[in-house]
Amino acid sequence: MTPxxxxxxxxxxxxxxxxxxxxxxxxSLVVGLVVAMFQAATQINEMTLxxxxxxxxxxxxxxxxxxxxLSNLTGFATQLIRSIPQLIG
Numbered sequence: 001m002t003p004x005x006x007x008x009x010x011x012x013x014x015x016x017x018x019x020x021x022x023x024x025x026x027x028s029l030v031v032g033l034v035v036a037m038f039q040a041a042t043q044i045n046e047m048t049l050x051x052x053x054x055x056x057x058x059x060x061x062x063x064x065x066x067x068x069x070l071s072n073l074t075g076f077a078t079q080l081i082r083s084i085p086q087l088i089g
């Protein structure tokens with residue numbers, strides 16, 4: 001296995017990680033910003049107020065995009081397992 005193949009597999013792993021994490025992180029960011037603006041407007045300074053809306057938002061994203069996320073992850077794992085003979089030899 002050459003250093004180029006190690007870097008290629010590592011790059012693909014990082015790309016799939018970013019692809020899988022991005023929807024969850026973006027929803028969490030947007031919900032957090034909306035709740036923070038609400039808190040600033042109403043002057044409610046409760047730290048736990050953002051937890052439930054973020055939890056609901058992430059649960060909705062997982063329900064909507066879950067099959068797509070899972071198919072991407074299993075596709076990458078399948079491709080990686082199938083390429084083991086070429087990586088070794």
